[in-house]
Amino acid sequence: MPTALSSHVKFLSSAAGAIAGVLVCLGLAAACSDARAQTPAKPPVEAAPQAVPGFWDPRRRPERPDLSRLTVIRFLTETDYPPFNFTGPDGNPAGFNVDLARALCDEIKVTCTVQMRRFETLLDALSSNKGDAIIASMAVTPQMRARLDFSDPYYRAPARFVSRRDAVMTEIRPEYLEGKKIGAVAGTAHEAYLKAMFTDAEIKTYPNEEALRQALRRSEVDFIFGDGISLAFWVNGTDSGDCCAFSGGPFVESRYFGEGVGIGVRKGNDLLRQALNWALFRVWEKGRYTDLWLRYFSISPF
Structure with a gap:
């Protein structure tokens, strides 16, 4: 995205509590009893496992750095980006990023x-030594790498239709959407990707x-294209009115959507970066x- 802020797509807070539907079997008690007497019980059908993102190879274990030189890590995060960062009921920072930190x-x-x-103040706060590391769902892009060093990615936000x-549609290709109206938020990497592809x-x-x-919802467009995580909460939440669903699979081109989300540290702070990777x-x-991940994201964006 053109700026750090535009790479940071907001969730709808009201959708953060969305949950997947639950299948309920209804039937007459007598009929069910007869069926059980005549038919062997079948094992319950298990839901497909939630897709948990991961960037770690068990065969490539990072070396343990000299952690004795670290005594405190001052993390900086954003004020209002649930479920990643938000103020908890007790007034303290809460969310996925906070618990991971x-x-x-x-x-x-x-x-x-x-x-x-506030998200737009995080870079200045880090550069003025008001913190040591930014953990605020910041996408790793060439523009951000020019200003910060990053840990290994700890999640990726795919783009979705x-x-x-x-x-x-089960599959989406450019030729399948010829003449279709596709919506995107102006000035985002999602818009740039659509215009290019x-x-x-x-x-x-x-x-x-x-x-x-x-x-x-008003059918002004045939598709919308945007951040898969926030769209997953919206599609499965009450705000969508059960109008819509994902079409096709995830898009993860790093040229447009970044290399993933990492923890930012000041340039040259290799000790902290290596400690975080470890x-x-x-x-x-x-x-x-x-x-x-499963505590905060019951809905898969992938």
Whole structure:
């Protein structure tokens, strides 16, 4: 995306509590009893496992750096980006990023502080030594690498198409959407990708996600294209009115959507960057990362 802020796509807070539907079997008690008497019980059908992103290869274990030189890590995060960062009921920082930061400090065995700031102030706060690391769902792009060093990615936000439920497509290619109207938020990498790859479609832009999603609900466009994580919450939440669903699979081209999301540190701070990489691997290896992801994301964006 053109700027750090535009690479940071907001969730709809009201959708953060969305959950998947549950299948319920209804039937007459007597009929069910007869069926059980005549037919052997079948094992329950298990839901498909949630897709948990991971960037760690168990065969490539990072070396443990000299952690004795670290005594505290001052994390900086954003004020209002649920479920990644938000203010908890007790007034303290909460969210996936916050819990992950604390898990990393547990592995490194150092004191951990988490300070919440507006997203657009995070880079200046880091450069003026008001913190040591930014953990705020910041996409790793060439533009951001010019200003920060990053840890290994700890998640990726794929781009996805969404259509109305009566027009879902299992696969999407540029030739399939020739002449179709596709919406995207203006000035984003999603708009740039559409203009570069879907040249025979009609691209319509909107000022924000709310306007984009309303355009699809009103059938002003055939598809919308945007951040897969926020769209997953919207599609499965009450705000969508059950109008829409994903079409096709995820798009993860790094040239447009970044290399993933990493933890930013000041240029040249190799000790902290290596310590975070080591701790990220340990948290993943122990299963704590998977537990965190499933706690906050019951809906897969992939």
